Amino acid sequence: MTVTGRQKAALLLLQLGKERAARVMAQLDVAEIEDLTSEIMRMDRVDQRLADEIVDEFYGVAEIGPGVGGGPGFAQQLLEASLGKEKAAGMIERLQASMAGHSFEFLQKADARQVVSLLDGEHPQTVALVLAHLRPDHASAILAGLPVDVRADVAHRIALMERASPDVVAVVIEALQRKASAVLQPRELAAVGGVQPLVEIINRADPTTEKSILEGLFERDEALADQVRSLMFVFGDVVLLEDRAVQLVLRQVETGTLAQALKGSPTEVRDKILTNLSDRARENLVEEIDLLGPVRLSQVEEARAAIVQVIRGLEESGQIVVRRDAEDELVA
Template identity: 25%
Template sequence: MQLTGSQRCAVFLLAMGEEVAADMLGNMQRQEVARIAGAMARLPHVPEREVRAILREARIFLETQADGICADRALAGRLLEHCLGEREARETMREWGPEEPARPFESLERMRPGQLYQLLRQEHPQTLALVLGHLSASRAAGLLMRLPTDMRSLLLEHIGGLAPVDADILDEVDSVLARQAAERSAQDWRPGLQMAAEIVAAAGKEEGRALLADLERHDSRLPSLLGRMVHCPEDCLKLEDGLLEEALEEMSGEALAGVLSTCGPAVRAALLEHVPEVRHPAIERRLRSGEPSTGQAAAYREDFLRCVRQLQAERMQADLDAAKAAGRRAGA
């Protein structure tokens, strides 16, 4: 992707955030500010690999911009006003032309696949297909992999047959889902399976076995499910369906280096195979610069395993929900 110097600068400032961007633009000449803000307002979508390349050139590696950078007209306007004043900012913004309409379901694009699943798991398949068909491929795939196998096939059939949808219908569905997402964001929800797994893990090795043995005597399904939960980084290497990659992607370089510092060479190399190569140089630099304290490394390790267990629980919960729904249909 070929970007101009102004566009590359705009990517950098968008990645750094408004406060840093305002400080940096405040030290530039007015003509430069107008040119960069204009590029920021009209920026095409810049994929993750390009964002990382730009930041790497500046000797900065940013792990939080998982889906690249898009234009931010509002931020560009505020930065212009901060640097040029309200009147001159308004005149400069007129040159940008009319604002492009927002893409449908933009608020959902910023959600993790697990969060999306919790929001959409009870929606009608046609609604799910409509949403999936308008999300980015990576977000749609992350959500699809949490659904039962037969549901995945059904949804792909629906998506393959999607016809153009009226903009008003898209806006209405988007508005309802955005409101539901906002309501959910205020809740600290964790899958029940994850909560049970954390309790068993916290009880200790022997006590945890005793708890699972008691459950088995009551013909519970929990022992078999909880037995699949990871307890160390080595366990994560057995995961399937991209779950390990998703967990590693959510970690900052510092946290990931802290986790790797607690692993032996073989496990460290195996985990790095699931990390995009573009991240390897920054992680290896962190590892060479010195290991974190024992307590900090242990905290990073536990946070990582907790994240993996949550992703596991979300997927297992999807299977349980599907089984319950199938049972209800069979009994109807």
């Protein structure tokens, strides 16, 4: 069995007992403590011979009892002894949240259409719970595949969701496990859902799905819909970007796409883009816009969505920081 250095350190701490282990962890930085605690939370019972070998490797002498216990309970006690209850609670919650997605790992690798079929007939709250645990891009594809009348309901429930009971999640996992014939070992989880996860899901949806979800949200909860809209980046928000950020974006957009996107756009948006082009590029773009003639609205929306995706990609990679108010924007 291959054991990593982090796992060896975690095993050693388990054998020191809470008080001595706490003194050791108190000498580590926060990142190291989180790494070791994450390993401890994954451990339940460890083979005695392996434990002996680890102790022998570190100290040359093994003096432990029968078996080594770990798990969330031990991890929390250890953290409370070294960091205090308040900091320990926050760290445990962050670790549990980061581990939550593993509970639905078999869905992470499944095709979105397969997941849609799997969730067919499930209560919207169940669907919301599942999507809140998946990667935003995967959840977005699944949300787009749901019936139109279900999308907004599910989106609304994701936004209002704060925490998920481990018992409820276990029931959902067990039911989906039976339907999908997949092997899954559920783990405890903490905070899931909320407005920001919903925004990330919608941001990755196609324009038609995005519009459908927002309209449905508006019908159910106008204030929530406004909150979601305020956190989303749309094509018109390009005026909020610094000039250097706009220039980075324009390098990745073809002139034809840009010309279609600017059809019927507000003057301030058009000016923002044109002023960040060279004289020659500006002339070529204006000429192409004039040559286009009437353009279908769907084509304009697709072009604008493509540019927004470029902006979101640059933001996610850290090359630009998008501001949505009067704050300064930083460009790497």
